[in-house]
Structure formats: structure tokens, C-alpha cells
Amino acid sequence: MKKIITFAGSNSSNSINKKLASYAASLVGNAETTVLDLNNFKLPIYSIDIEKERGIPENAVKFLDNLRSGDGIIISLAEYNGAYTSVFKNLFDWLSRAERKNWLGKPMLLMATSLGPRGGLSVLDIATGRFPRHDANIVATFSLPNFKANFKDRRISNPELDSALRVQVKLFENSL
Numbered sequence: 001m002k003k004i005i006t007f008a009g010s011n012s013s014n015s016i017n018k019k020l021a022s023y024a025a026s027l028v029g030n031a032e033t034t035v036l037d038l039n040n041f042k043l044p045i046y047s048i049d050i051e052k053e054r055g056i057p058e059n060a061v062k063f064l065d066n067l068r069s070g071d072g073i074i075i076s077l078a079e080y081n082g083a084y085t086s087v088f089k090n091l092f093d094w095l096s097r098a099e100r101k102n103w104l105g106k107p108m109l110l111m112a113t114s115l116g117p118r119g120g121l122s123v124l125d126i127a128t129g130r131f132p133r134h135d136a137n138i139v140a141t142f143s144l145p146n147f148k149a150n151f152k153d154r155r156i157s158n159p160e161l162d163s164a165l166r167v168q169v170k171l172f173e174n175s176l
Contacts, residue, residue: 002176004028005070007036009088009123010078016147017076017120020113023155024142025074027169031176036066038087046093060094067095067104072176076111079123101135107175109168111142119145139175140168 006025008017018037025033041059044050067073078085084092095102110127112120121143128138142165144150149158156162 002028002031002071003069004031004033004072004074005036005066006033006074007038008076008078009038010085011038011087012078013039015078016113016115016151017078017111019151019154020111020144020147021074021076023151024076024109024111024165024169027166028072028074028173028176031071031173034066034070036063038091041091043090043094046090046097051097056098057094060091060098063091064095064098064102067102067106070106072107072109072172073103074109074111074172075127076113077120077123077127079112079114079120082122083126084123096134103131103134103136105135105137107137107139107172109140109142109172110136110138111144111168113144113147113151115147117145119143119147137175140171142168 004025006021008015008021010017022035041063043057043059112124114120124143150156150161
């Protein structure tokens with residue numbers, strides 16, 4: 001059985017991206033899923049001075065250990081002002097200091113959703129350009145627009161969008 005690590009790039013207690021990531025992970029066959037919550041990995045704001053003084057924070061090491069333990073990674077990134085959320089960017093900064101190639105070459109399904117019609121496409125564009133430099137093996141991507149209109153009862157309610165996600169999940173699953 002494969003182990004999938006999934007999380008949202010958000011610290012919202014009601015994260016729509018966590019809901020999407022969890023749903024996508026539930027579609028992967030014959031897999032055990034660990035859903036990480038960024039709220040459980042509090043970190044100081046990255047600073048070279050803090051790193052020199054205290055080293056890499058324990059929570060960054062724990063998060064990286066979770067990534068190491070999985071066979072694949074599913075992420076759904078929240079988008080604030082067209083970019084990563086501050087909590088995700090800070091985690092990413094610490095992870096890359098602990099392990100420069102922090103995505104570890106693991107197959108990745110990279111997603112985003114938002115309340116608007118672009119579905120987080122700006123943050124997906126940033127991540128698809130940046131993550132490979134950190135050894136991301138992005139095998140599939142998906143954007144869900146208009147979350148409130150297209151996600152109901154813990155699943156994508158729009159049949160065309162649900163089908164599109166399932167195609168991407170199958171690509172991810174076949175890469176494990």
C-alpha cells in the first residue's frame with residue numbers, strides 16, 4: 001500500500017484547499033493518506049539570524065520527515081494576492097534550508113482552488129515554475145474555480161470538473 005502525504009498551503013481552520021486536497025487523496029486507490037495541517041507546525045518567520053542562532057526549527061524537521069515517509073505528495077495551494085500564503089511561503093523557506101531539494105523527487109499532484117473563476121491559477125503558475133528547482137516531480141496539476149459553486153458534500157459537484165480531477169489523480173496514482 002502506498003503512502004500519500006497531503007496538505008493545503010493554508011492555515012485557515014476551514015481551508016477550502018484542505019478540503020480539495022483531502023478529496024483528491026481519497027480518490028487514490030490502494031493508498032494510506034496522512035493529512036497534515038500547517039497549524040500543527042508553527043514556525044518562526046524565516047530569518048538567517050534565527051537560523052544561525054537556533055538552527056532549523058524542530059517543526060520544519062518534523063514536516064520534512066513526513067514528506068520523506070510518503071510515496072507521493074498532494075498539495076493544494078491557497079492563493080493570497082496572486083501568490084503563496086505567508087504561512088506556506090515561510091514553511092517552504094524553512095524546508096529548503098533543512099533540505100535544499102525539499103520535495104525529494106516524490107511524485108506530486110499540485111492543485112489550487114479559490115472562490116473566484118481563476119481557481120488559484122496564479123499560485124499554481126508560481127509553484128510549477130519554482131518547485132522543480134527543489135526536486136519536485138510534478139506529475140499532475142489541477143485548478144478548481146469557484147469553489148463554493150463546484151464543491152458540495154466533501155466532493156466536486158460539477159461533473160466535468162470532477163472528471164478532470166480524476167484524470168489528474170490517475171496520472172498521479174500511476175506515477176507512484
